[in-house]
Amino acid sequence: MSLTGKAALVTGASRGIGRAIALGLAEAGCAVACIASRKENAADVVSEITAGGGKALAIGADVGSLAAAEEAVSRCIAEFGSLDVLVNNAGIARDQLILRMTEEEWDQVITTNLKGAWNFAKAAAKPMMKARWGRIINLSSIVGLSGQAGQTNYAAAKAGLIGLTMSLAKEFGSRGITCNAVAPGFIETDMTQGLPNEMREQILKSAPVGRLGTPEDVAAAVLFLAGEGASYITGQVLVVDGGLTL
Numbered sequence: 001m002s003l004t005g006k007a008a009l010v011t012g013a014s015r016g017i018g019r020a021i022a023l024g025l026a027e028a029g030c031a032v033a034c035i036a037s038r039k040e041n042a043a044d045v046v047s048e049i050t051a052g053g054g055k056a057l058a059i060g061a062d063v064g065s066l067a068a069a070e071e072a073v074s075r076c077i078a079e080f081g082s083l084d085v086l087v088n089n090a091g092i093a094r095d096q097l098i099l100r101m102t103e104e105e106w107d108q109v110i111t112t113n114l115k116g117a118w119n120f121a122k123a124a125a126k127p128m129m130k131a132r133w134g135r136i137i138n139l140s141s142i143v144g145l146s147g148q149a150g151q152t153n154y155a156a157a158k159a160g161l162i163g164l165t166m167s168l169a170k171e172f173g174s175r176g177i178t179c180n181a182v183a184p185g186f187i188e189t190d191m192t193q194g195l196p197n198e199m200r201e202q203i204l205k206s207a208p209v210g211r212l213g214t215p216e217d218v219a220a221a222v223l224f225l226a227g228e229g230a231s232y233i234t235g236q237v238l239v240v241d242g243g244l245t246l
Contacts, residue, residue: 002029004028006029006030007080008030010089011116013089014036014044023049033072036059040060063116070123084133086120086134088117088121088138110157113158118164124136135177137179137181137182138161138180139161140161140181141184142239142245145245146245162183165237180225180237181238184218184240185213187217188212188214218240
């Protein structure tokens with residue numbers, strides 16, 4: 001699959017799933033604007049892309065700010081000439097049972113994980129509608145489908161992303177823009193490094209494929225949805241969990 005000539009913007013691109021997505025899009029031919037909370041955090045992934053002959057740009061932005069999202073989209077278009085693929089990947093976790101969770105922990109997760117995606121979708125809407133082509137891919141989670149004790153904030157945000165995805169699909173479909181969500185299961189990233197051993201063992205026993213996922217597994221799903229082959233797929237949730245939720 002080739003995305004040569006396209007430009008992508010990936011939030012949370014400095015590590016984990018976001019980094020794998022940025023590298024995968026670059027390998028497919030995309031120029032990639034790599035968004036991180038601080039510009040220097042995305043420097044390594046940009047260097048890796050450019051060392052391989054690709055085009056990339058590091059942008060520091062607070063995804064919870066609409067103004068910052070609009071500025072990032074403007075910079076991407078100024079640098080690469082377009083914005084064709086938007087991947088809303090930025091996310092944080094602040095896990096606590098609701099009796100212990102603070103209002104601040106709720107607000108932080110909702111702002112980054114859900115409002116951040118809304119901000120960038122809104123900022124990308126006009127240029128994509130003008131071009132009459134676009135791909136918006138939101139990173140949800142299986143937790144957004146089934147819930148999880150101790151993650152009321154995270155689960156609510158990830159479930160919200162599914163509603164956002166379906167609504168955007170209906171708003172943009174007639175303009176050649178698709179919007180889909182990818183819902184990863186347990187992926188080997190910094191966020192899952194702290195899983196208790198007993199939980200890790202239970203996941204390995206429950207998943208038919210017998211392993212945790214990798215960031216590259218998720219990136220492959222994103223690349224598929226970003227390509228021409230997925231032009232008739234919109235408003236869908238692609239679960240990437242090794243069969244864990246079967």
